[in-house]
Amino acid sequence: xxxxxxxxxxxxxxxxxxxxxxxxxxxxxxxxxxxxxxxxxxxxxxxxxxxxxxxxxxxxxxxxxxxxxxxxxxxxxxxxxxxxxxxxxxxxxxxxxxxxxxxxxxxxxxxxxxxxxxxxxxxxxxxxxxxxxxxxxxxxxxxxxxxxxxxxxxxxxxxxxxxxxxxxxxxxxxxxxxxxxxxxxxxxxxxxxxxxxxxxxxxxxxxxxxxxxxxxxxxxxxxxxxxxxxxxxxxxxxxxxxxxxxxxxxxxxxxxxxxxxxxxxxxxxxxxxxxxxxxxxxxxxxxxxxxxxxxxxxxxxxxxxxxxxxxxxxxxxxxxxxxxxxxxxxxxxxxxxxxxxxxxxxxxxxxxxxxxxxxxxxxxxxxxxxxxxxxxxxxxxxxxxxxxxxxxxxxxxxxxxxxxxxxxxxxxxxxxxxxxxxxx
Numbered sequence: 235x236x237x238x239x240x241x242x243x244x245x246x247x248x249x250x251x252x253x254x255x256x257x258x259x260x261x262x263x264x265x266x267x268x269x270x271x272x273x274x275x276x277x278x279x280x281x282x283x284x285x286x287x288x289x290x291x292x293x294x295x296x297x298x299x300x301x302x303x304x305x306x307x308x309x310x311x312x313x314x315x316x317x318x319x320x321x322x323x324x325x326x327x328x329x330x331x332x333x334x335x336x337x338x339x340x341x342x343x344x345x346x347x348x349x350x351x352x353x354x355x356x357x358x359x360x361x362x363x364x365x366x367x368x369x370x371x372x373x374x375x376x377x378x379x380x381x382x383x384x385x386x387x388x389x390x391x392x393x394x395x396x397x398x399x400x401x402x403x404x405x406x407x408x409x410x411x412x413x414x415x416x417x418x419x420x421x422x423x424x425x426x427x428x429x430x431x432x433x434x435x436x437x438x439x440x441x442x443x444x445x446x447x448x449x450x451x452x453x454x455x456x457x458x459x460x461x462x463x464x465x466x467x468x469x470x471x472x473x474x475x476x477x478x479x480x481x482x483x484x485x486x487x488x489x490x491x492x493x494x495x496x497x498x499x500x501x502x503x504x505x506x507x508x509x510x511x512x513x514x515x516x517x518x519x520x521x522x523x524x525x526x527x528x529x530x531x532x533x534x535x536x537x538x539x540x541x542x543x544x545x546x547x548x549x550x551x552x553x554x555x556x557x558x559x560x561x562x563x564x565x566x567x568x569x570x571x572x573x574x575x576x577x578x579x580x581x582x583x584x585x586x587x588x589x590x591x592x593x594x595x596x597x598x599x600x601x602x603x604x605x606x607x608x609x610x611x612x613x614x615x616x617x618x619x620x621x622x623x624x625x626x627x628x629x630x631x632x633x634x635x636x637x638x639x640x641x642x643x644x645x646x647x648x649x650x651x652x653x654x655x656x657x658x
Contacts, residue, residue, distance in 0.1 A: 278321040279314070279589065281306075281579075282341030283351040284362060289329025290462070293488065293519060294354040294377065294568050299324060301572025302351065304553060309576065315583050323347060327358060334358045338365040348589045349374075351575050354568065355486075356380030356402075356433045359395075367392035372594040374398065374579050376571030380433035384616040394591075396598050398574040398611050400622040402511075403437035405535035406482070408638040409509055409626045410445035412648070413480070422479035422506060426455035428469050428494070429484030435461075435511050438535065439484040446480070454478050461486060470497030477503065483510040491532075492523045499528070499655040506651035509533035514629060518564040521632065527656030529629040531649045537622050538570040538608045539636055541644065546577075547607040563634040574606035581605075 283302065286295030306322050314320055323345050327334040334353055341347045342365070350366050352359050352375020359378025366373040367388040373395050379402040389395045413421065427443045429436045436458065447453060454476040459469040470493060473481060485491045491513035498504065514520050514534035521529050540551055540562025550573055551562050579594075581604045586593045603621060604611045612621040626638035628649060635646045 276318065278319045279316070279349070280321055280323055280345065280347040281349045281351055282323045282325075282338070282345060282347030284325050284327040284334045284337035284341070284353045284358070286329040286354050286358070287326040289327075290487070291329040291354050291358070293516070294566070295327075295329070297516075297566035297568035298354050298377065298572040300554070300558070300566075301569040302576060304550060304557075304569070305573045305576030305580075308553070309580060315580060316587065316589070327353060329355075329358070331358055331361050334362045335365055338362050342366070342369045342371065349579060349583075349591070349594075351572075351579070352376065352378055352397075356383050359383050360386050360433075363395045364388035367394045370591055372396065372579075372582075372591045372598065374575050374582075374598075376575045377568065379618075381437060382433045384618055389616065392595075393599065393615065393617065394595055395617040396578065396613050397617055398578050398606060398619055399571050399608065400535075400537035400624055401618045402434055403441055404624055405438040405511070406442045406509065406626070407445075408624055409533065409535065410442045410449075412626070412638055412640065413446055413451065413507070414449035421449065422451055424452045424454045424476070424478045425480040425482060426473045426476050426478035426505075427453065427457075427482050427484070428455065428473050429458045430461040430486050430490060431458050432461045432484070432486045435484035435486050438511055439482050442482050446482075451480065458484075466490060466493035467497045470494040471501060474498050474501035474503040478505060480507040481505040481509070483508070485510045485513045488513045488516055488520050488523050491520070495524050495528055495655070504652060504654050507533070508652050509535075509626070511535070515567045515627065515634075517566050517634065518560060519566065521629070525656060526629075526632045527653075530631070530656075531628065531652030533626055533628045533637070533648075535624065535626050536567050537625065538567050539625065539627055539634060540565045541634075541636070542607075542609075543643065544607060544609060546605065550607050563632075570607050574608045574611070577606045578604050578611055 285299050286292055306320050310319050325337040327337050350371045353362050354377045356378045359375055360383050363373040375397055376399045379397050379399055425446055427439050429439050455473055491510045514532045515536045582594045582597050598613050609623050610621040611619050614620050627634055628637045630649050637646055637648045
């Protein structure tokens with residue numbers, strides 16, 4: 235879910251090299267997938283995306299690249315799309331909104347891609363989708379779930395954005411419901427809501443704050459801090475000084491969560507309940523940064539996890555582990571988000587037997603329910619996935635486990651209160 239989390243994963247081949255190679259393959263450049271000098275039956279289908287291979291969102295951008303490449307590999311192994319092989323062109327936006335606009339302009343106008351896939355983060359999705367809208371392209375994405383993405387003027391006019399993942403403002407609803415359901419003796423008395431200034435991080439935290447206040451949980455701290463600050467310690471120290479029973483952190487990445495944890499540890503403060511908007515869902519990148527012992531008890535929302543019983547997800551997880559190693563708990567949720575983007579695009583193309591973006595947009599707005607590794611996808615009029623499943627996860631004994639909603643298949647009991655901090 236989206237979230238710029240710091241983790242460095244192997245890209246394998248540089249964006250520049252791959253771009254040069256794929257650009258050599260002629261493409262129509264038409265939103266409808268027109269003809270070129272190469273026979274349509276044999277020329278590759280070019281899919282363009284901009285990813286944050288460097289900069290603040292680099293960990294997520296590189297995880298997204300893995301998800302896209304896994305999907306491309308699977309599609310091509312099964313014969314491709316419309317009987318043609320698929321090739322991915324990706325450019326590095328360096329986590330910069332200005333560069334992402336340049337990149338999608340290049341992909342559409344110079345590289346002549348047939349389809350466009352989204353970048354990472356709502357911050358980049360909004361300007362990127364506007365470029366796609368101006369050129370008549372459907373914009374299927376998996377990490378741009380902030381309300382501002384859907385209500386942007388370009389999407390309100392073109393209705394070309396389709397987010398396969400969970401709308402982020404609803405991510406913490408199961409958590410808020412759980413806290414409210416606790417008996418008066420068990421329910422926390424106070425809560426703190428530190429938030430990074432980010433369109434992804436704030437909406438779910440603010441919605442949770444409203445819900446918990448209605449449940450009688452007193453707010454003792456609620457502030458937004460700059461997302462690009464060099465030191466999170468001052469904000470974290472203020473939260474620690476509040477001695478809040480619950481901390482609901484509006485985080486965008488692993489470094490943000492890690493910085494708050496470190497400051498809490500230094501202040502000898504352990505909240506009874508600790509949930510972060512993003513970061514703890516990043517598998518091994520999170521535990522290696524904060525330590526397995528400190529991860530224990532930390533909660534995070536998401537719409538997917540490595541242990542999902544979804545057969546499509548199990549297949550993807552097995553393929554990922556075969557290539558990259560590790561365990562299901564180590565897999566970044568961004569991989570599943572990216573893979574789901576490809577699946578939705580594939581189903582739309584195959585249903586229409588066409589690369590015509592206008593037809594793809596109409597099809598995705600036809601109330602059809604699609605299937606992905608994250609579960610069902612059904613878009614509303616603004617491109618939000620109204621069928622997305624909302625889960626809360628928690629780190630327990632070095633494993634990333636499902637805990638909410640209570641009674642969900644495979645769910646574990648919540649570790650409450652959070653264990654004290656450890657040195658590793």
